[in-house]
Amino acid sequence: xxxxxxxxxxxxxxxxxxxxxxxxxxxxxxxxxxxxxxxxxxxxxxxxxxxxxxxxxxxxxxxxxxxxxxxxxxxxxxxxxxxxxxxxxxxxxxxxxxxxxxxxxxxxxxxxxxxxxxxxxxxxxxxxxxxxxxxxxxxxxxxxxxxxxxxxxxxxxxxxxxxxxxxxxxxxxxxxxxxxxxxxxxxxxxxxxxxxxxxxxxxxxxxxxxxxxxxxxxxxxxxxxxxxxxxxxx
Amino acid sequence: xxxxxxxxxxxxxxxxxxxxxxxxxxxxxxxxxxxxxxxxxxxxxxxxxxxxxxxxxxxxxxxxxxxxxxxxxxxxxxxxxxxxxxxxxxxxxxxxxxxxxxxxxxxxxxxxxxxxxxxxxxxxxxxxxxxxxxxxxxxxxxxxxxxxxxxxxxxxxxxxxxxxxxxxxxxxxxxxxxxxxxxxxxxxxxxxxxxxxxxxxxxxxxxxxxxxxxxxxxx
Numbered sequence: 301x302x303x304x305x306x307x308x309x310x311x312x313x314x315x316x317x318x319x320x321x322x323x324x325x326x327x328x329x330x331x332x333x334x335x336x337x338x339x340x341x342x343x344x345x346x347x348x349x350x351x352x353x354x355x356x357x358x359x360x361x362x363x364x365x366x367x368x369x370x371x372x373x374x375x376x377x378x379x380x381x382x383x384x385x386x387x388x389x390x391x392x393x394x395x396x397x398x399x400x401x402x403x404x405x406x407x408x409x410x411x412x413x414x415x416x417x418x419x420x421x422x423x424x425x426x427x428x429x430x431x432x433x434x435x436x437x438x439x440x441x442x443x444x445x446x447x448x449x450x451x452x453x454x455x456x457x458x459x460x461x462x463x464x465x466x467x468x469x470x471x472x473x474x475x476x477x478x479x480x481x482x483x484x485x486x487x488x489x490x491x492x493x494x495x496x497x498x499x500x501x502x503x504x505x506x507x508x509x510x511x512x513x514x515x516x517x518x519x520x521x522x523x524x525x526x527x528x529x530x531x532x533x534x
Numbered sequence: 535x536x537x538x539x540x541x542x543x544x545x546x547x548x549x550x551x552x553x554x555x556x557x558x559x560x561x562x563x564x565x566x567x568x569x570x571x572x573x574x575x576x577x578x579x580x581x582x583x584x585x586x587x588x589x590x591x592x593x594x595x596x597x598x599x600x601x602x603x604x605x606x607x608x609x610x611x612x613x614x615x616x617x618x619x620x621x622x623x624x625x626x627x628x629x630x631x632x633x634x635x636x637x638x639x640x641x642x643x644x645x646x647x648x649x650x651x652x653x654x655x656x657x658x659x660x661x662x663x664x665x666x667x668x669x670x671x672x673x674x675x676x677x678x679x680x681x682x683x684x685x686x687x688x689x690x691x692x693x694x695x696x697x698x699x700x701x702x703x704x705x706x707x708x709x710x711x712x713x714x715x716x717x718x719x720x721x722x723x724x725x726x727x728x729x730x731x732x733x734x735x736x737x738x739x740x741x742x743x744x745x746x747x748x749x750x751x752x753x
Binding site: 349351371372375376379380381382384385386387388389390391399400403404432434435448449452 | 647649650653654655656657659660663668
């Protein structure tokens with residue numbers, strides 16, 4: 301369980317980006333964090349991922365304050381796939397996949413390679429092993445980035461705007477693919493794509509102006525988001 | 535003097551030229567990595583000092599630097615050291631090439647997207663592992679073509695060490711021409727330089743092409 305309590309964050313010299321955000325991500329569910337651009341979604345993700353140091357509020361991972369967890373333990377348990385994926389362009393897909401298992405988990409190279417190939421095959425992208433990230437499509441790169449994160453077997457995997465580089469058809473395929481993985485990892489999808497959120501998630505959080513406006517079933521939350529869009533556009 | 539004997543004499547000088555260039559390049563490259571890293575850091579006294587030194591070296595003629603190290607430095611009280619012509623040449627060329635290559639390393643490191651570091655950290659890599667396995671390999675590939683330009687420039691600059699009495703290619707070709715009265719030997723010396731520098735220039739182009747083929751892009 302990830303519990304966020306009264307989390308606030310202000311960028312140096314800037315406005316308050318998160319205001320007393322409280323939310324829980326229970327295991328066994330795919331959750332979605334919804335909100336418009338500038339609503340604080342990415343700041344929220346960076347705080348939970350320990351990339352931004354917050355002073356107010358707490359984030360607990362199975363009861364432990366994440367700020368007290370050793371870096372490696374935290375990174376192994378909580379994975380993040382960023383919006384721009386950040387696959388390492390100088391390494392092949394297979395090498396991208398093996399880097400963390402070898403250098404973080406200390407797995408022997410041949411064992412890490414076998415695991416990486418098995419994961420790629422399981423995710424139907426085995427033929428990409430020797431390709432470079434610059435040689436694969438946006439949808440394939442998305443899968444590779446998630447596969448790379450999954451090899452650390454995280455308890456939670458946060459996906460930041462996973463459909464931003466995908467067309468509608470690829471996003472649908474990706475949603476179906478992601479749902480097939482939810483039994484092994486708890487996903488939290490941070491997105492402004494309401495259709496995608498509704499198709500993969502069961503629970504939702506609606507962020508607006510750095511505040512949580514509602515949490516609950518994703519259908520209801522998406523409804524708020526749609527209403528919010530209408531108000532904003534009107 | 536026969537052509538064969540003259541060519542052998544020129545080649546002996548050229549071997550020395552290349553040895554001095556190779557030693558300077560190796561040392562200069564090793565120095566340029568930490569300097570380039572520091573130049574990439576935000577603020578700090580060390581960075582400011584290194585910035586000033588690098589700018590000064592790049593903004594002054596290498597000939598002056600060479601003459602200073604050989605003739606000027608020994609005359610400075612307390613810190614002055616008298617060096618052999620070859621040692622003075624290697625020192626001056628090392629400092630000069632390090633300054634240029636540090637700038638290339640700095641810009642290479644800057645070209646690597648901050649997101650790459652973030653992704654490395656998200657995977658649990660330690661900061662030095664992020665540098666070693668993620669940042670440096672990309673920065674080096676990006677820096678490779680301009681680094682090759684620095685290498686070619688330094689090899690050509692090595693011709694200047696003849697002014698501090700090193701018997702390298704240029705000193706030897708001047709001796710040959712003064713004996714034979716045949717200025718065509720200057721062209722022979724130029725061809726010798728070109729035989730070494732041309733493949734290096736081609737290599738830089740090949741590295742660039744290979745990066746493009748692999749779709750190498752910093753996202």
